[in-house]
Amino acid sequence: MKLRLDQIKKTLGNRLVLDGISLDVSQGEMICLIGASGSGKSTLLRCINLLEPLDDGAIWLDGHDIATPGLDPQPVRQKIGIVFQSYNLFPHMTALENVLLAPRRITKKSRADLMPHVGELFERFGLSQHMDQYPDQLSGGQQQRVAIVRALAMKPEIMLFDEITSALDPELVGEVLEVLKALKREGMTMILATHEMTFARDVGNRVCFLDRGRILEQGPPEQVFNTPKEPRTRDFLARVLNRG
Amino acid sequence: MRSTQFLTALGLTICTFPGIALADGHCAAGKTLEDGKLTIATGNPAYFPWVMDDAPESGQGFESAVAYAIAAEMGFEADNVVWVRSGFDESIQPGAKNFDFNMQQFSITEDREKVVDFSMPYYSSAMAVLTTQGVVDAGAEANLASLKSLKWGADANTTAVPLLMNLVAPDSDPLLYNDNTDVTAAIQAGQIDAALFDLPTALYLSAVVVENGTLLGQFPADRSENPDQFGALMEEGSPLKACVDEAITVLSESGALQQIEASWLSETTGVPVIK
Amino acid sequence: MTTPSSGLTRRQEYERRQRRRSLVIAGSSTALIILAIVLLVPLAPGWERVQNSFFNAEVFAKSFPKLLSAFLVDVAIFAWSAPLIAILGLAIALARDVRNPVLYPLRLFGMVYTDVFRGVPVVLVVYLIGFGIPGLGLPRPWNSPYIWGTVALVLTYSAYVAEIFRSGIESVHASQRSAALSLGLSSSDSMRFVVLPQAIRRVIPAQMNMLIALQKDVALLSFIGPVEIFRQAGVFKSLLANFTPYVVAALIFLVITVPTTRLADHLISKQNRARS
Ligand SMILES: Nc1ncnc2c1ncn2[C@@H]1O[C@H](COP(=O)(O)OP(=O)(O)OP(=O)(O)O)[C@@H](O)[C@H]1O
Ligand SMILES: [Mg+2]
Numbered sequence A: 001m002k003l004r005l006d007q008i009k010k011t012l013g014n015r016l017v018l019d020g021i022s023l024d025v026s027q028g029e030m031i032c033l034i035g036a037s038g039s040g041k042s043t044l045l046r047c048i049n050l051l052e053p054l055d056d057g058a059i060w061l062d063g064h065d066i067a068t069p070g071l072d073p074q075p076v077r078q079k080i081g082i083v084f085q086s087y088n089l090f091p092h093m094t095a096l097e098n099v100l101l102a103p104r105r106i107t108k109k110s111r112a113d114l115m116p117h118v119g120e121l122f123e124r125f126g127l128s129q130h131m132d133q134y135p136d137q138l139s140g141g142q143q144q145r146v147a148i149v150r151a152l153a154m155k156p157e158i159m160l161f162d163e164i165t166s167a168l169d170p171e172l173v174g175e176v177l178e179v180l181k182a183l184k185r186e187g188m189t190m191i192l193a194t195h196e197m198t199f200a201r202d203v204g205n206r207v208c209f210l211d212r213g214r215i216l217e218q219g220p221p222e223q224v225f226n227t228p229k230e231p232r233t234r235d236f237l238a239r240v241l242n243r244g
Numbered sequence B: 001m002r003s004t005q006f007l008t009a010l011g012l013t014i015c016t017f018p019g020i021a022l023a024d025g026h027c028a029a030g031k032t033l034e035d036g037k038l039t040i041a042t043g044n045p046a047y048f049p050w051v052m053d054d055a056p057e058s059g060q061g062f063e064s065a066v067a068y069a070i071a072a073e074m075g076f077e078a079d080n081v082v083w084v085r086s087g088f089d090e091s092i093q094p095g096a097k098n099f100d101f102n103m104q105q106f107s108i109t110e111d112r113e114k115v116v117d118f119s120m121p122y123y124s125s126a127m128a129v130l131t132t133q134g135v136v137d138a139g140a141e142a143n144l145a146s147l148k149s150l151k152w153g154a155d156a157n158t159t160a161v162p163l164l165m166n167l168v169a170p171d172s173d174p175l176l177y178n179d180n181t182d183v184t185a186a187i188q189a190g191q192i193d194a195a196l197f198d199l200p201t202a203l204y205l206s207a208v209v210v211e212n213g214t215l216l217g218q219f220p221a222d223r224s225e226n227p228d229q230f231g232a233l234m235e236e237g238s239p240l241k242a243c244v245d246e247a248i249t250v251l252s253e254s255g256a257l258q259q260i261e262a263s264w265l266s267e268t269t270g271v272p273v274i275k
Numbered sequence C: 001m002t003t004p005s006s007g008l009t010r011r012q013e014y015e016r017r018q019r020r021r022s023l024v025i026a027g028s029s030t031a032l033i034i035l036a037i038v039l040l041v042p043l044a045p046g047w048e049r050v051q052n053s054f055f056n057a058e059v060f061a062k063s064f065p066k067l068l069s070a071f072l073v074d075v076a077i078f079a080w081s082a083p084l085i086a087i088l089g090l091a092i093a094l095a096r097d098v099r100n101p102v103l104y105p106l107r108l109f110g111m112v113y114t115d116v117f118r119g120v121p122v123v124l125v126v127y128l129i130g131f132g133i134p135g136l137g138l139p140r141p142w143n144s145p146y147i148w149g150t151v152a153l154v155l156t157y158s159a160y161v162a163e164i165f166r167s168g169i170e171s172v173h174a175s176q177r178s179a180a181l182s183l184g185l186s187s188s189d190s191m192r193f194v195v196l197p198q199a200i201r202r203v204i205p206a207q208m209n210m211l212i213a214l215q216k217d218v219a220l221l222s223f224i225g226p227v228e229i230f231r232q233a234g235v236f237k238s239l240l241a242n243f244t245p246y247v248v249a250a251l252i253f254l255v256i257t258v259p260t261t262r263l264a265d266h267l268i269s270k271q272n273r274a275r276s
Helices: A041-048 A073-079 A095-107 A111-124 A140-152 A170-185 A197-203 A221-226 A231-243 B002-016 B062-073 B088-092 B133-137 B144-148 B160-168 B180-188 B199-209 B241-254 B256-264 C010-043 C047-054 C057-097 C101-119 C122-135 C145-171 C174-182 C187-224 C229-240 C244-275
Strands: A003-012 A015-025 A030-034 A056-061 A080-083 A158-162 A189-193 A206-211 A214-219 B038-042 B081-085 B116-125 B127-132 B152-155 B175-177 B194-198 B213-219 B228-235
Touching: A003 A041, A015 A041, A015 A214, A030 A041, A030 A197, A041 A080, A041 A158, A041 A189, A073 A080, A073 C174, A080 A140, A095 A111, A095 A140, A095 C187, A111 A140, A140 A170, A170 A189, A170 A197, A197 A221, A197 A231, A206 A221, A206 A231, A214 A221, A214 A231, B038 B062, B062 B081, B062 B116, B062 B241, B062 B256, B088 C229, B116 B241, B127 B133, B127 B160, B127 B180, B127 B199, B133 B213, B144 B160, B152 B160, B152 B180, B160 B194, B160 C229, B175 B180, B175 C187, B175 C229, B180 B194, B180 B199, B180 C122, B180 C187, B194 B199, B199 B213, B228 B241, B241 B256, C010 C047, C047 C244, C057 C101, C057 C145, C057 C187, C057 C229, C057 C244, C101 C145, C122 C145, C122 C187, C145 C187, C174 C187, C187 C229, C187 C244, C229 C244
Parallel strands: A030 A189, A030 A206, A080 A158, A158 A189, B038 B081, B152 B175, B152 B194
Antiparallel strands: A003 A015, A003 A056, A206 A214, B116 B228, B127 B194, B127 B213
């Protein structure tokens, strides 16, 4: 077991946003989180990355509880990368500087030492010509790919993606999803919150339906999409599938 | 008896109708700001020993006493003297003044006289070096060589500044302040060793204000160069100047001025003269 | 395609005409007003006296050289105060931003500091510190009014500057900090490399205004002794019974402040354009 969530609880404001979430993730698995807006997908991902402290519960990564209160979150975050819906590139840095910042500060390696790996990432995601451009000179799809490269540059073991295509123009969605497929082929362990039902069905290993801070239903994509057990899952799917 | 009572009553009546109070032939008639009144300005605040307790109406203090003497000489009863407060800047700015004359240790200088009028001097001041016992103990002496090496301060708005440069010409640039209080604060803080003031002010500051204050010496009033003489300040071309001058001349010739000086500025002797 | 012979597009042609028109109007109306002032003001009954008191050529010539050299004192005080203010202001802003509850006292200190020093007039701080601290018995040269006057300016101004920095830091969206942290950067690295560069860039125009204010407030040090330009002007005023030295001082000041003010305005409008 690569990652195990055990009864995670989280309150924001005075709202119980995560109400006892448990989930096992195997090495190389791609988990798709679906659910209505406000169901807690983003919060769950932020909790796993320790951007939000848990109220209760545990997160086991390779047999260690990384959610132990008081533990330094920095080393954990280096192992778990996250990409946000709104890219969050640093606007005052070029694409390359965005990507190099964390590795240089954390590994203390020189730019020259890092370049082979980083250059290869840029190459692989079709961004080689854009290294020296600033975020506002890039298209949404390019920005999002830079954000993915930035997270991958830390050589994480797990990647979290929070609706990374929903801010993109439809014709740019494809290029970003291709990146995810490629990562899956390489055996990356991934959890993604997504509204791309077709993608979840075709590529995901498992689909989890989040509802009011709980995992109401989970299973292989065919099962959840074709024969949902819960009425709320059925309602949700009917709404989103009809819309598309 | 009857006739004196009558006269007093008449006098009071006259006083209460200021418009007819002055004999028409009198020098100041019709030349003051307000008919029958003499408006005199002093500083805000006014300092000892020039004005006691910041209350010029009391007639206590050298300038206050001189002011009333001049007023009397010009034919104004004490009741018809009105006091106002006015800073140096207000006194030299162009335009109408809110006083007939202004007495606050204004030194008469050629440059100033281009812009305002001064009366004849009513006081010739020696300049004195205010310092602290600590500076004296450290070896400061009443001779020019020693004075030059001190760190100097002065009130920026007074003629002490050029006098300091001419009489002492200190080795390092002096520090300058807004008023007496700030100069003494700087002495107290050890930021300056000594400051130049007119002798009466220096005496007062050393005795009352500055802790361990002392006078190192004085430049005598009758020095031939840069004598520091106080005059009453008036608007340029003031028609009153002749009257004030006349009054001061009379007071000076009769010895009244010297008498006032003796009673308010008595202790000025005994300060060593700087050579 | 009807491109005019001048090679300009129709729009450019139109804008050029408009510009010329408004230039003519602005130029002639300005000239008219200046003419009116030049002709009418001297007719006022008090003009000669005002001229003599404020615009006296003789006094101007007499006081100018000394005022200019006194201005160097202002420049020097400004030159060493400004960097100190920037450093302390930034430090206070960062202290106010600490989130670690253990460091709450630091945060509290930052808060009290900015409240106190923004609440007290600069002159008062200059007096209190300039006379007060040396009064405790410091030996020369450590009791110099230059040192403690500078301290007073730095304390006061860094409170304002800190608030501006803080508003800049807060204007950088929280997601930027999240993104930096999520990469495994420490919170100080996140602040230093991600938040601060953006924050500082945003507040440069506002800080320029502080610089302009500081340029003028260095004159307050004259209250505790240093003979800078306004004090020197005051001495001349007192000796010559004439206000012209102040006019000279103001002119010397303007030569420095007008360009900086223009630059600040330019930066502000540039930033506004970038935002919209
Ligand atoms: N700081 C906060 N304070 C209070 N409530 C919050 C806060 N942040 C989020 N919430 C609430 O928590 C709930 C879960 O939010 P979250 O962003 O995780 O939902 P989501 O499933 O990602 O939704 P979406 O699909 O719109 O991104 C929402 O109802 C939201 O209103
Ligand atoms: Mg979300």
